Amino acid sequence: MSSAADKSKNYLNHEKGLWSWLTTLDHKRIGIMYMITVMLFFLIGGIFALLIRFELFSTGGQIVDADGYNRMMTFHGAIMVFMVIIPGIPAFLGNFFLPLHLGAKDVAFPKVNLMSWYCLIIGAAISFFSLFAEKVATGWTFYTPYSISETSNGAILLVLGAFVMGFSSILTGLNFVATTHRLRAPGMGFFQMPLFVWGLYSTAILQIIATPVLAITLLLLAAEKTMGIGFFDPKLGGDPVLFQHFFWFYSHPAVYIMILPAMGIISELITAFSRKVIFGYKAIAFSSVGIAAVSFFVWGHHMFVSGQSQVAGVIFSFLTMLVGVPTAIKTFNWVATMYKGSIQFQSPMLYAMGFLFLFTIGGVTGVMLAVMAVDVHFHDTYFVVAHFHYVMVGGTLMAIMGGIYYWFPKMFGKMYNEFMAQLSFLFIFVGFNVTFFPQFILGAQGMPRRYFDYLPAFEPLNRVSTVGSWLIAIGFLIGLYVIINGLLKGKKAPDNPWGAKTLEWQTSSPPPHTNFHEQPVVTGGPYEFR
Amino acid sequence: MFWVNKAHAGNTFMPPQASNFAESVDTLYGFLYYSSLISCILVIGGLVYFAFKYKRKTASDKTAYIPHNALLEFLWSFIPFVIFLVVFAWGWKIFYDMRSAPKDALEIHVVGQKWNWDFVYKSGRKTSSEFTIPINTPIKLIMGSRDVLHSFFVPSFRVKQDVIPGRYTSLWFTATKEGNFNVFCTEYCGTGHSTMLAKVKVVSKAAYESWLENNPYKGLTLSEVGQKVYAGRCIACHNVTNVKKIGPGFAGLWGSERKLTDGSTVVADEAYIRESILNPNAKKSVGYEEAVMTSFQGQVSEEELTGVIEYLKTLK
Ligand SMILES: [Cu+2]
Ligand SMILES: [Cu+2]
Numbered sequence: 001m002s003s004a005a006d007k008s009k010n011y012l013n014h015e016k017g018l019w020s021w022l023t024t025l026d027h028k029r030i031g032i033m034y035m036i037t038v039m040l041f042f043l044i045g046g047i048f049a050l051l052i053r054f055e056l057f058s059t060g061g062q063i064v065d066a067d068g069y070n071r072m073m074t075f076h077g078a079i080m081v082f083m084v085i086i087p088g089i090p091a092f093l094g095n096f097f098l099p100l101h102l103g104a105k106d107v108a109f110p111k112v113n114l115m116s117w118y119c120l121i122i123g124a125a126i127s128f129f130s131l132f133a134e135k136v137a138t139g140w141t142f143y144t145p146y147s148i149s150e151t152s153n154g155a156i157l158l159v160l161g162a163f164v165m166g167f168s169s170i171l172t173g174l175n176f177v178a179t180t181h182r183l184r185a186p187g188m189g190f191f192q193m194p195l196f197v198w199g200l201y202s203t204a205i206l207q208i209i210a211t212p213v214l215a216i217t218l219l220l221l222a223a224e225k226t227m228g229i230g231f232f233d234p235k236l237g238g239d240p241v242l243f244q245h246f247f248w249f250y251s252h253p254a255v256y257i258m259i260l261p262a263m264g265i266i267s268e269l270i271t272a273f274s275r276k277v278i279f280g281y282k283a284i285a286f287s288s289v290g291i292a293a294v295s296f297f298v299w300g301h302h303m304f305v306s307g308q309s310q311v312a313g314v315i316f317s318f319l320t321m322l323v324g325v326p327t328a329i330k331t332f333n334w335v336a337t338m339y340k341g342s343i344q345f346q347s348p349m350l351y352a353m354g355f356l357f358l359f360t361i362g363g364v365t366g367v368m369l370a371v372m373a374v375d376v377h378f379h380d381t382y383f384v385v386a387h388f389h390y391v392m393v394g395g396t397l398m399a400i401m402g403g404i405y406y407w408f409p410k411m412f413g414k415m416y417n418e419f420m421a422q423l424s425f426l427f428i429f430v431g432f433n434v435t436f437f438p439q440f441i442l443g444a445q446g447m448p449r450r451y452f453d454y455l456p457a458f459e460p461l462n463r464v465s466t467v468g469s470w471l472i473a474i475g476f477l478i479g480l481y482v483i484i485n486g487l488l489k490g491k492k493a494p495d496n497p498w499g500a501k502t503l504e505w506q507t508s509s510p511p512p513h514t515n516f517h518e519q520p521v522v523t524g525g526p527y528e529f530r
Numbered sequence: 531m532f533w534v535n536k537a538h539a540g541n542t543f544m545p546p547q548a549s550n551f552a553e554s555v556d557t558l559y560g561f562l563y564y565s566s567l568i569s570c571i572l573v574i575g576g577l578v579y580f581a582f583k584y585k586r587k588t589a590s591d592k593t594a595y596i597p598h599n600a601l602l603e604f605l606w607s608f609i610p611f612v613i614f615l616v617v618f619a620w621g622w623k624i625f626y627d628m629r630s631a632p633k634d635a636l637e638i639h640v641v642g643q644k645w646n647w648d649f650v651y652k653s654g655r656k657t658s659s660e661f662t663i664p665i666n667t668p669i670k671l672i673m674g675s676r677d678v679l680h681s682f683f684v685p686s687f688r689v690k691q692d693v694i695p696g697r698y699t700s701l702w703f704t705a706t707k708e709g710n711f712n713v714f715c716t717e718y719c720g721t722g723h724s725t726m727l728a729k730v731k732v733v734s735k736a737a738y739e740s741w742l743e744n745n746p747y748k749g750l751t752l753s754e755v756g757q758k759v760y761a762g763r764c765i766a767c768h769n770v771t772n773v774k775k776i777g778p779g780f781a782g783l784w785g786s787e788r789k790l791t792d793g794s795t796v797v798a799d800e801a802y803i804r805e806s807i808l809n810p811n812a813k814k815s816v817g818y819e820e821a822v823m824t825s826f827q828g829q830v831s832e833e834e835l836t837g838v839i840e841y842l843k844t845l846k
Contacts, residue, residue, distance in 0.1 A: 066723075066724065070721070070723075137720070138718075141718075145678050145695060146678040146718070146720060149677070149678060234696025234697070235695075235696075239696070240695065240696070274584070275586070275591065276595075277593075277595055277596070277597050279598060279599075280597075281598070282598070283598070283603055305690050305691050306692045307691075307692050307699045310625070310626070313625065314622055321614035321615065324610065328607075329603070329606065332573070332606045335573055335577050336596075336599075338580040339580055340584060341584045341593050341594075342584065342587070343580070343584050344586045345581070345585075353581065356573070360569070360570055360573045360574060364562075365566070367562065367614065367617065368562045368563075371621035372622055373554075373622075373625045374559050374621060376555075376628065377544075377555060377685070380681060380683075380717060381683075381716065440543070444544055445545055445685065446683070448683065448714045448715070448724075449718075450724075452724045453725065454724065455712070529593055530595055
């Protein structure tokens with residue numbers, strides 16, 4: 001398709017120097033900048049996770065006091081949610097592969113794309129400042145009145161940081177919607193788009209609609225703090241529960257901002273490594289959009305015991321059940337895709353299967369939590385902690401890891417060490433279950449979350465959980481080695497090492513500055529393995 | 531239901547069943563638990579089975595082209611939907627019961643604050659960090675908070691409710707087992723969140739009656755309680771006038787500025803008096819360097835402590 005001379009020129013060596021990166025308008029380079037940023041944040045959030053688990057190894061204080069623990073728990077949550085999982089897939093893998101998937105030269109608004117990266121950096125800087133300098137210890141949910149009765153303004157700064165980062169995701173979302181509508185290759189209708197694009201598209205809509213609510217919350221908090229207008233503080237005549245409505249109106253859709261793109265990646269991985277057409281393309285595509293739409297109306301399932309009215313609780317419980325259906329459909333479709341396939345167990349596929357395993361457990365426990373009477377017992381216990389780690393880590397993080405290995409050859413033109421990558425997977429997968437499965441049991445037994453110290457009866461399972469966290473750490477260290485080793489010493493990658501059918505595999509590895517050597521034309525679906 | 535009985539509760543990791551709600555919640559949970567287990571076995575089992583059965587054999591394997599199957603897709607949308615509706619309605623039913631306290635329930639007020647729980651009975655009796663209730667009697671807790679959000683959680687009763695400053699929330703239950711059960715705070719409230727624990731003591735109705743009767747302070751106001759405590763325990767070293775005995779006289783003490791041996795001054799407010807009773811040597815006043823007072827930590831109840839403070843306020 002293209003001459004050897006063309007192939008020596010690619011987006012990585014198109015321009016040189018740090019400045020060329022910081023001012024680049026190339027979606028692929030911006031994607032790589034997101035990759036580095038997010039990995040750095042993940043490292044920081046991960047260190048706090050290990051410290052938390054270490055602290056909980058035994059009853060009583062091990063390394064910090066209660067306030068120190070509360071800060072670590074806040075840092076871990078805020079960093080992982082706002083700086084790792086939300087931007088993780090859309091801004092990093094989405095940025096890099098959405099235009100390639102569509103056969104486009106770039107996103108619709110490259111300058112806005114660069115600006116969104118700077119928004120993330122500025123927002124992260126504000127958040128880190130509030131966390132480390134103002135020592136915020138409110139948990140990542142910063143519920144009022146605790147968060148405003150604290151003397152510092154740290155909580156407002158943290159919300160400001162979250163909003164600026166949220167602005168970054170609004171801009172990315174706008175870009176994705178415009179790109180998907182305007183820049184598809186000739187012949188590509190909506191139903192010829194890869195499912196990763198459907199996932200990103202649904203996510204983009206959520207980002208655009210939900211994030212402004214965070215801004216309103218911020219405004220109200222700031223007005224209360226500086227002008228003494230009572231919105232949330234009962235001392236000023238406000239209602240603390242109102243804050244929870246605002247918070248979850250953003251943060252519940254944010255949960256789907258985290259998981260929908262991950263589901264998109266899984267669709268890509270399962271088809272590519274089963275070498276088979278996806279089962280139920282339209283069902284998966286529409287369920288992404290359906291989940292996005294309904295997810296705006298389920299926020300109150302976080303508040304069954306908050307004091308909201310019983311009628312509200314009933315409606316939220318019912319709607320949450322409705323979200324469960326498309327989620328279940330997707331899972332069945334992925335498993336059915338493997339039926340009569342030709343399955344190859346390379347690390348991306350292992351991660352996809354790991355995703356299915358963990359996400360299924362995360363999903364069924366999610367249904368339990370949506371059942372009101374059962375949630376009364378589980379709410380704010382370790383059962384909830386285990387559930388959302390199964391969804392967020394077992395789901396989103398597994399998908400990111402699978403995606404990184406899948407597209408590594410395309411992004412960098414090199415192959416990684418397959419054996420070491422599988423070893424890394426093994427540690428992460430086993431470690432994950434050792435860490436988080438016992439937490440379901442702890443929660444059922446009644447251990448509340450956000451506890452610096454616990455009853456002696458909870459100690460054995462906490463110990464198991466802590467040991468599991470070390471296994472995860474080893475797994476990620478090996479993973480880091482695989483990536484660095486692949487970058488430095490990896491064998492040259494062919495254009496299409498997995499034999500996948502989506503457009504990005506038709507161009508060279510790594511792709512040229514303008515993505516394709518000649519404009520691709522689409523004649524069939526994205527998974528035409530025949 | 532056949533798959534969940536009391537012996538089985540252990541297998542699903544739930545704490546002991548000690549209230550009227552425990553069994554029905556556990557039955558529903560048991561249904562969810564086993565249907566989840568079956569779903570996981572089907573999905574994960576299918577995954578593993580296909581993975582081995584359809585492992586790639588040659589590099590040029592051909593695969594079947596199966597883009598969809600209407601019947602299958604209908605079934606696996608419809609069946610989960612029905613199950614979800616069932617558990618939704620079932621959960622609602624029990625939740626409705628949890629929110630419908632009987633009119634004749636025994637009411638106890640609960641006050642949460644950083645970081646302990648106070649309990650106030652109709653008779654005026656106050657306890658702290660533990661409260662006593664009769665078995666097989668509907669109990670309604672009417673709860674408020676003095677500062678931030680807290681949440682009142684008794685795992686063995688399967689009840690939980692957030693406690694909110696500025697308004698009242700409530701929950702009810704009937705304890706069905708005698709014994710002591712843990713109360714946890716489950717809404718993050720700062721430094722002492724994980725130590726904001728309490729005990730609920732479930733006793734027989736007779737024992738509850740006699741516990742109520744034996745209240746030495748029955749019918750007294752708080753400052754009267756304080757006066758009684760004073761007459762029994764403080765009188766040896768403290769006058770009710772402002773004349774020094776071994777320790778300072780009590781009249782005029784309340785709200786006065788105390789010069790401490792370390793040079794600082796402190797106002798004699800609730801916190802100071804409380805500390806001076808529980809930990810007398812922490813802040814010694816000038817002129818009392820040699821005075822010895824033993825700690826009353828664990829010797830006085832919360833009610834007695836508050837009583838003494840209230841009594842001091844009346845001594846002008
Ligand atoms: Cu939610
Ligand atoms: Cu608390």
